[in-house]
Amino acid sequence: xxxxxxxxxxxxxxxxxxxxxxxxxxxxxxxxxxxxxxxxxxx
Amino acid sequence: xxxxxxxxxxxxxxxxxxxxxxxxxxxxxxxxxxxxxxxxxxxxxxxxxxxxxxxxxxxxxxxxxxxxxxxxxxxxxxxxxxxxxxxxxxxxxxxxxxxxxxxxxxxxxxxxxxxxxxxxxxxxxxxxxxxxxxxxxxxxxxxxxxxxxxxxxxxxxxxxxxxxxxxxxxxxxxxxxxxxxxxxxxxxxxxxxxxxxxxxxxxxxxxxxxxxxxxxxxxxxxxxxxxxxxxxxxxxxxxxxxxxxxxxxxxxxxxxxxxxxxxxxxxxxxxxxxxxxxxxxxxxxxxxxxxxxxxxxxxxxxxxxxxxxxxxxxxxxx
Numbered sequence: 090x091x092x093x094x095x096x097x098x099x100x101x102x103x104x105x106x107x108x109x110x111x112x113x114x115x116x117x118x119x120x121x122x123x124x125x126x127x128x129x130x131x132x
Numbered sequence: 133x134x135x136x137x138x139x140x141x142x143x144x145x146x147x148x149x150x151x152x153x154x155x156x157x158x159x160x161x162x163x164x165x166x167x168x169x170x171x172x173x174x175x176x177x178x179x180x181x182x183x184x185x186x187x188x189x190x191x192x193x194x195x196x197x198x199x200x201x202x203x204x205x206x207x208x209x210x211x212x213x214x215x216x217x218x219x220x221x222x223x224x225x226x227x228x229x230x231x232x233x234x235x236x237x238x239x240x241x242x243x244x245x246x247x248x249x250x251x252x253x254x255x256x257x258x259x260x261x262x263x264x265x266x267x268x269x270x271x272x273x274x275x276x277x278x279x280x281x282x283x284x285x286x287x288x289x290x291x292x293x294x295x296x297x298x299x300x301x302x303x304x305x306x307x308x309x310x311x312x313x314x315x316x317x318x319x320x321x322x323x324x325x326x327x328x329x330x331x332x333x334x335x336x337x338x339x340x341x342x343x344x345x346x347x348x349x350x351x352x353x354x355x356x357x358x359x360x361x362x363x364x365x366x367x368x369x370x371x372x373x374x375x376x377x378x379x380x381x382x383x384x385x386x387x388x389x390x391x392x393x394x395x396x397x398x399x400x401x402x403x404x405x406x407x408x409x410x411x412x413x414x415x416x417x418x419x420x421x422x423x424x425x426x427x428x429x430x431x432x433x434x435x436x437x438x439x440x441x442x443x444x445x446x447x448x449x450x
Contacts, residue, residue, distance in 0.1 A: 095151040099295060102371055103144070104271045107281070107294040115265055115293060116151075124148050124266040124295075126141060127158035127258060130180040131169040131330075 092116055133187045136300030136328040138339035139372045139425065142191045144268065144297050145198065147375075155198045156262060159184065162203035163254060166247045167235050176446050178202075183443040187339055190432035203254075206261055215257035215289075216250065222286050223279060228252050231275040233324065238312030256280040260289040267292040270299050272314065272324045299327040300371060302335035305354030306362040337422065339429045340440060346426070347419035355411040360401045365411070365418050370397045373421045383420060384413040 095116050106112050115122050148155050159181035170176035206212045231252040255276045259267050267277050277294040284291035306326045314324040328336050355365040373380050374397050382392040394400040403409050433440045
């Protein structure tokens, strides 16, 4: 998957990316960056 | 787990995995304790975290594609608490109060337990301690992430990029279901106040609802004709059905124009705004598509009923 495909996957349907430039730079330099989503356990 | 979490968050997590990310699903058991979820009963909170893992697996995020970390896994390390305290020392009390809507608390709330003030500091420390490059969450978590970015610059930690997803609206539409004020911006404030919430079952679709329940809930949903925005049924197409299936099939009888398929949400939006699609046809087609998307979840819990049954028992007694 090329850079533009990866970027468009991450960006689709999102409310905002902070910042677009940082995300692009990250994907340009890091093949396997680390992302997280935290959830409160509340059913 | 409702479809806002299971399918809006779930499909974004799948996007990240497909884009080559290492993805951590962080189960915030200590944060839930602070926020008095399940009356602060840690055993029930952990049971719920375990149920979440089963739901995500059933939705198509297998355990070997994602890493689960519990807050409990971090808190044994004193260097974690060092980060919490650094964040707390670097932020004013006002700033922390302003971040409290991340816990579903009113911005002006002051009659809180003191432990609530730890919550935003821990959420920021979690990001630093796990060394994440991208913090992902619903737009209601924005204030915690902005605090993380400012704290990172001030304290010399890696500054996370952030991806914020929309909040899926409850089926009863854009109306305030939660008391209080959650954001300075009125439009964001309304989005947070209208989001799907499991505490109002008729307004929420759960990932394990059967097709009959799904269609009866959708039939009762707010869905004004010709109005595509702030319309929860249209939002389900935009945020769930299109990303999951890549298309939306409108099923209707010949006398009303016959079936139609949409491959772009913008085309559906145009037709709906022009009054070419009746809300009832839209609703029936949305119910059918959702039932199809959720079929694997139902069959997963049919062959593996224990986690769901335990969760239901806990919900009834709380």
